[in-house]
Structures are given as structure tokens and as C-alpha cells.
Amino acid sequence: MNTAPDLNLPTATAATDPTKAAATPRIKLSSHGFSIDHPDPELGEQLLANALGVADRDAMHGILRQLVKASVNGPKPDEVNLAFMISMVKSIRPRDSIEAMLVAQMVSVHLMAMRCAYHLANAEDIGQQDSAGRALGRLARTFPAQIDALNRYRSHGEPAITVQNVSVGDGGKAIVGNVTQHASVIVSDKGPVSAAPAARMAAKRKAQA
Template sequence: MTVVPMPKRAKTANPVANPHEPTARETASQAAYKKRRESTRPVPQMKVSMSEDGGKRIASLAVDHPDPALGYELLAEAVGADNGTFLAGTLDSLAKVAQVGNVVREGDMNYALSMVCGLRPKDQIEATLGVQMAAIHIATMNSAMCMGEAKTWELREAHERALNRLSRTYVAQIEALKRYRSKGEQRVIVERVNVEKGGQAIVGNVAHGGGVAEENDR
């Protein structure tokens, strides 16, 4: 499968006989896209070079940025890394996610990296979970592809089971991320309050000590 990347706007282009006039909806969507891009962190991509060393395939990773030192700092900020060791381990983990056989696919690695950065991790735990989520997502898509290419019902059912397990794992990861970001915060929502004659309603945060119901609650 060949994926055609989003084309970059050329500085100069040949005039078109009948240029397309964007509709109002297209213009609004384009403006929303630009606004969303401007609110995201700058994230350089990674370059992957494959080489041979003693009969082994070696993948070399390098940041694709005019100033490599700045590029790695931008990556560290984007993945919530506190140090270079964690950043190097994160990039190595993403390379494993993008590895097929003994080849690390550059496009898949940058796609996985974009998923992690898209979560806007605030610390290294969120970044690690993001890497795992990227791995599960890519594995899910590969299982879906294998299921579609299966030649027998046995193989199709095997890939379908794997697809279902991976999909459930991804949902569980999303819930884990939500719980971690909430930091255990609990909220109580009162849908209706009845006040008897002579009673008094209290609006605000009410704390009960020891978990024992108050007399008026019984």
C-alpha cells in the first residue's frame, strides 16, 4: 500500500486555467485547521537510515531539523521528557513499533510519534502510555489488514480475535490515561434536593467526617 503524503504548498506555482474557488465551508474548515496547527507544539520528524554491519541490519535515527540540538529539545518537550535518556528510549521504542522484519519504516515511526505528541503528554508516564497506545493502534490496523487478506475461515477468525483483543486494550488504555490525568479526583453530582418545611438547603461543598451519615441523612 502506498500512502500519498499531504502536498506542501509551493512558493511559486504555474497558473491554472480555472482555479478552484473555495466554498464558504471549505474556507472555514481551512481556517480551523490553521488555528489548530498554531496551537500545537512544533514537533520535528525523525529520519531513519538502514545499514549493514556484520550481516545485521542497523537502523540509525536522527532528528530532521536544521539545528539537531534544538530539534531534540523540541522532541523532548513534545513527549514530556525530563532528560535525554528518556527521550532516546522513547524514540527507540517508537522504532520498535515501526519495525517490520528487520526494517524500521520511517513513515510508521513518524506516524507513531505524531500519535504520542498528539496526546500532549505532561510527564513521562503519560508519554510511556502514549507509546503503548501507538503500538496497540498500529497492531490493531495490521490485524485488520491480515483479517481482510485471510484465505481461510480459521485464519480469519484468529485475526478477528486478535483484533477484538487489541481494540479492547486500546479502550482500556484511554480509560487509564483519563484516570491518571484526573489524579483520583472524585465528583458528586446532586440531581435534586428536597427541602422539608422548616429545613435548610446548603449549597456548596459539604464534607462528612469518617464516612458516617449525619443524623439528617438517615
């Protein structure tokens, strides 16, 4: 008999986990709040936790409440906006709570930027145009900064290491040019050159001295 996954376990489960392949449940909004639309409440919570990249029920409800509030269209939250935001979070695949919070901010900033773009397109006077344009500009600059922050966090903030001076013994090989190493990848702007000719030349000078 199949049992629902434990919400206290990390979400980094194997790809064969059936909850990973299942569709993310939708959220129903009401005057009293929201609910997860799934026939099995516990499994529905696990599927949503997986989509949001969080490890437990409290974190899932916290992120979800924030997305609900950010989805507001006019005076109340919007189910279409919310479904879009959850889908975007799922597609980015946050892997822990830090990424979950950052990705939730990213989709919220995108939604607000598009809202500002709408207001800019429908501005009725210069004041509205300037206000919407400034807000859109700030949000548009924030979004790529968030992408950069997510990329840095996922790479553990490893800086590139440039090696310019290399000592090579007899019979070895040297790489001529700058070598940049990042995330265990070495890239050279030129190919390898044998160190043997240089070693023979040094030996010849020593014999002539």
C-alpha cells in the first residue's frame, strides 16, 4: 500500500519519486483564505512543497501565503496570477529554503513589473506615465540582479582563479597563456606546449658556460 511522503523530509528526493512526476495541485481562493485542491490533503501538501522547494508544512504555507498576497489583482488575490507564479517557481526548481524565498521574490517582482508595464501603456497623463515608468525601471533592474544572486548561490559563490605563472620540470608540459579555473573547469586561451625544448636549451647554455 502506498503512503504519502513525510513532509519533514528534505525535498531533494530521487527522480523516481512519484510525487515529483505528479501535477502540482491548484490553489482555491475564498473569502476565508485558500485551500489546496487535491483529493488527498497530505499528498497535495507534499506536491506543493516539492513545487515550492521547501522541506516542511510550515515553510510551504508561509511561502504560499506570501505568493497569494503578491498575486493581488485589484482588491483581492487572483487565482490565475497565483497559478502562474507557482508554475514559474516550480520550473526554476528551488533546491532549499534560501532558493525558495529568492525564487518567490523573483516571480513576484516579475508580476509587479508586468503590472507596471500595463499601467505605463494605459497612462492618462504625464504624472501616471512617469510614476509607472520609474517603478518599471526599478523592477526591471531588480530582476536580473536576483537571477545573478541565484546563480551565485547555486555555485556556492566560487570565484574564478587565474593562474599566470607556472613552473614546469624536465619532460613536463606547460600551458602558454592565462588559465582560468571555475567550478572544476579549466579553460586556456592557447594549447599545451612541450617544456622539453626549453629544458634542452638551458642544459646547452650550462655546458657552454
